[in-house]
Every structure is written in structure tokens, then in C-alpha cells.
Amino acid sequence: MTDLRVKGDVTKSRLLDATEHWISEKGFDAVSVRDITGLAKANVAAVNYHFGSRDGLLAAVLDHRMKPLMEMRAANLHGLRDDDGVREILKAWSSPLVSIFASSGMSELAYCRVMGRAMDVLALNIFTEVSAANRLVDATLLHCMEQRLAGMTQSEISWRLHFATGAMIHLLVHGVTTQADFRLSTAMEFWIDATAQSFAANEGLVQRARSSKNPLARRKTKPTAPILQMAEVVSAVMGADEIATNFIPVTTATESKQDQEKAEQQLGYGELFLF
Incomplete structure (x- = not known):
């Protein structure tokens, strides 16, 4: 009985090791029972006996x-x-x-x-x-x-x-x-x-003006160097001619709605959200 138990534990361990090997090589989705049993030198019945199914073996890993x-x-x-x-x-x-x-x-x-x-x-x-x-x-x-x-x-x-x-x-x-x-x-x-x-x-x-009636309103802040670099990459990809130093135009008391729309168009790529 002891020999059978030890043999069963060895087989179970080999199945786990083989499964990890193929997960490393292929990923969870691509691992097959044939892959596992071939490497572990075991049969399909051993998988069912120790783990119930392929999914049971993957869950054990x-x-x-x-x-x-x-x-x-x-x-x-x-x-x-x-x-x-x-x-x-x-x-x-x-x-x-x-x-x-x-x-x-x-x-x-x-x-x-x-x-x-x-x-x-x-x-x-x-x-x-x-x-x-x-x-x-x-x-x-x-x-x-x-x-x-x-x-x-x-x-x-x-x-x-x-x-x-x-x-x-x-x-x-x-x-x-x-x-x-x-x-x-x-x-x-x-x-x-x-x-x-x-x-x-x-x-x-980016400090959101949460209480503002204008959902586009933002506090004007100077971007840090890493963020500006990210903006430059996005600008190059989207074909913008210039990098805006502020990510969204801020509407002031003296700025009309038409000026706001024109400023947004000049950005070329609209708002740049860094979330």
C-alpha cells in the first residue's frame, strides 16, 4: 500500500511539473492533456484520478x-x-x-x-x-x-x-x-x-473642476517632462503640428464659446486624457 501511495504521489507531482512546463511554453489555453501526459510519462486516467479533469489539473497549478x-x-x-x-x-x-x-x-x-x-x-x-x-x-x-x-x-x-x-x-x-x-x-x-x-x-x-458646470474645464498646469514626452509621442502619431503645453483649453470669462471651439480644433487631436 505504501509503495502504491508513493508511486501515486510521484505521478501527481510529475503531472503538475509537466503542466507548469507547458503553461510556460504555450499558456493555459493551449495546454492539452496529451502534452501533459506525454511529458509526465503518464496516462489520461492518471489525470482524471488525481485531478478529476484537465481543468482540475490547471486549477491545481x-x-x-x-x-x-x-x-x-x-x-x-x-x-x-x-x-x-x-x-x-x-x-x-x-x-x-x-x-x-x-x-x-x-x-x-x-x-x-x-x-x-x-x-x-x-x-x-x-x-x-x-x-x-x-x-x-x-x-x-x-x-x-x-x-x-x-x-x-x-x-x-x-x-x-x-x-x-x-x-x-x-x-x-x-x-x-x-x-x-x-x-x-x-x-x-x-x-x-x-x-x-x-x-x-x-x-x-490634472485637477478636475468637479463642481464646474463645464465638464471640459481643467486647471491649467505645467506638464512634467515625462508627461510632455508622452504628449509629443501622441502628437506625432496623430499628425498634430504642435505640442500644446496645456492639455485642454480653459474657458475664461472673456473667452467666447467660438474661441473655445477654435482652440480645440487647433490642438488637432482634442483632449489628451492620461488615465
């Missing part, structure tokens, strides 16, 4: 890799101090990816691809139990950010985090193949810097 990540993220976020800022929050959420890699038993390439693709799949809510747990962690992240960014709405913060998460997924899945000197720890630092800067830049860049 998600649980195996993402549960420790979510637990560490939740613990880090709950352990933040009141005076910790946006950068500290982002580090608390992202740093477990680096910590877990050391004990993953995987190459950096395979680990990054599996974790990036696992994060992507969680957002699709196909594997409901794991996805629900991940949403709780994301809700904690959003709450922490809201407490530090009183000048932004929940929707604005949520969208920025959505874009930042997408950037992280892309970094994990493709960064190791596009950067010859890629290192996960260094990449996470760049991600933290870029994401923190996006929140800091926005806070002083």
Missing part, C-alpha cells in the same frame, strides 16, 4: 503557485504603517513575486511566464475559487491606495492599477525574452518606480 503569493501579498498589505506611501504599498504587493521565486524550484524564465500567465487567467474568473481569493487581495490593495490618494476617485485609482497589473503581466511573460540581462528583482523595481510615478504625476497634473 493555479492554487499551488498563486495561493502562497496571495497570502504574502495580503500579509504585507495588512502590515503597512499609516505613514507608508504609494511606493511602499506597491512594493508590499509586488515583492512576494521575487521572494517566492527563490524557493520555486523553477528557472527564472519558466517561473516568470507561469506566474504572469496565472495572473492573467485569474482575471478571467474561469477558476472561480482562486479568482475570488485574488479579488479580495486586490480589494485590499485598492483600499490602501484610496487612503493615500484622497485627491483621486476610486475609479481613477482602480483603472491605474488595472493598467499597472497589465504591465506587470506583460513584463513577466515577455520581459525575459526581450531583455538579455533580465532579472526579476530588477524588473520589479522598475515596475514600482514607473507605477508610483504614474500616480504622483497624475496627482499634480
